[in-house]
Amino acid sequence: MSVTILVSNLVKRFGLKTVLRGLNFSVRTGEFVAILGPNGAGKTTFLRILATLSKATLGEVAIAGYTLPAQAAAVRRRLGVVTHLPLLYEDLTAEENLRFYGRLYSLPNLHKRVQEVLELVGLFERRADLVRTFSRGMQQRLAIARAILHDPEVLLLDEPHTGLDQEACAMLDEVLREVAARGRTVVMTSHDLVRVSELASRFDVLSNGVIVASVQREQLDPDQLLAFYRQAVRQGDQSAHQSLAAVHQREEIL
């Protein structure tokens, strides 16, 4: 199977603060990867770099055979992204929002595609209503519709379950399964281990700016995910302290 996302030695600094410290990551086509990690580990930063919204300080990123940031336009065409915010215009209807984004992607048969996607996320009945009248859950569904509108090869989601009720979560999971079933690659960050354990095919733990552990779902009993996660975070903290101490020792010698 071919590799869809390849990240090597990714470093991201904000001024003097280093958020990602030499992160390595690769995803094969059709995998569904959940990135787990404590708050402040760099999950959002990492996803924003994959999404071409932020640039790496150092290191290589390639998606679908195109390198970032040089070939960002080609990558964008193949990427669907769901962020914390819905990325929707409140004064437009659900349908108008999708049509607008569809025009930016120059999609053919836009009208038909919009209807399809609206049905998929269960918003067809509400298509002519303004987004400002939508609940958080409905907005999130529409945000996902927006992300999959151009049938992207890679779908990136940043904590998509946050703020959703049970019903909306179930609906979201269903859409994600459908996307994954069609062989699309999905990368999702989350801290909801229970939800994720049933969805993803692989779990990676991001801690202190690096991926510290990775496991396939077949290799792990669903009940053991929490234990695995805790173990990985603890190890990550320890090695981070060691490497930090080593760096500082070296600086002091100098």
Add this chain to the structure above:
Amino acid sequence: MTFVRATAAVIAKDLAGEFRSRELLSAMLIFAVLVILIFNFALELDIKTRSTVTAGVLWVTFAFAGSLGLNRSMAMEKDRGCIDGLLLAPVDRSAIYFGKMIGNLVFMLSVEAIVLPLYSILYNTNLFKIGFLGVVFLGSLGYVAVGTLLATMAVQTRTRDVLLPILLFPLVIPVLIASVKASMGYLQGIEAETIRPWLNLLLVYDTVFIAVAFMMFDFVVEE
């Protein structure tokens, strides 16, 4: 071609949203009328003073109302994360700039299209001179060209609402001076020879700043 289509999509989206809510236009318009009202009492706009201050009053009004509109138009993109949505699309960043800029220009011209007749009626002044309307267009163009770029920066800062006028006004002083002087020239029927330098200045400013904003927009949206 995709460039033009993307630009058109952004403009159409802004106009459709505004047509429905009318938030931005009504705010700009009410604000503009209020400014004129205040000027009315502050300056005693009687017939004698009117001929000399009309151009100044109008341009100050447009500048204030314009900064209100620019702030709102960009805040809308920022607050709901829509600016990320635009950046995720496989379109040139400058298409986004031109889309927003032309949208803002349409809003500003719409406000002017209502304020000018209103002013004509209130003060019994004929403002419908083709030269003057040309100046209104050129001045507004320069104003929104810089304003769109700076508003994009301002909404990404902590002090957003306060910051835009502070960033914008010192940079658009040449536009405002030139617009006021050229407008006054046309309204008072001064010969074209004396107005020409101001028109040239406006044209130079518009050209330079549209080009610079076009080149710089990438840097104010990309991380």
Add this chain to the structure above:
Amino acid sequence: MQPKPKALTYLDIFTVVLFLISLGMVFFYAPMEAVMGNVQRVFYYHVAVGWVGMLSFLAAAIAGILYLRSKDRKWDQFAVAAVEIGVVFTFLNIATGSIWARPIWNTWWTWDPRLTTATIMELIYFAYLMLRQGIEDPDRRARFGAVYVILGFISVPLTFLSARLFRTIHPVVFGTNQPGAEGDFTMTPEMFHTFLFSLFTFTFVFIDLMWHRLRLGRFADQVEQLKLKFSQHS
């Protein structure tokens, strides 16, 4: 933390010596101007500080371009350093101008194109400093700062042009009827030497201040780094 480099110490001394010489030239070498009297002596430093202001803003704009091309933090620090110096010297330029104007034009202030432009320029760079203050993320601060400093510098000549056009069409009333009263004068060779030497001196003042300010920026960075290190350990 590096100790103060030797070259900087020498530069400090050299600049102070230049400054003392130029001060001597202003007061003792240059002759008293016949019409305006002693107050004309402010002219030498008035122009020199204005020159430093322009030099700083030019340097800041160039640093802005270099920052956008390389994304190297040092250019951002360079630009802020230059703008801070420029703001102070432009203020001195306006203040010395006022001192000169009071007895000569009989007013502290007039909307002369150069005066107007200097004031607007000052406001542009105040806005630049305010913009920086409103942004937490250092990369974004540097990027936005670079964009604004370039835009600002481009607008200055247009501002000057509009202020001058404004005046030629609408001449300011006072002071124009007597050529001498406006502050025109012809320079004697001694005056010209003093003038050039002042420019030369203040160019070194600029370089010296820049160097100190850049060092200060680096120290601030180190403090920040130590703070980060400390917070990561605890």
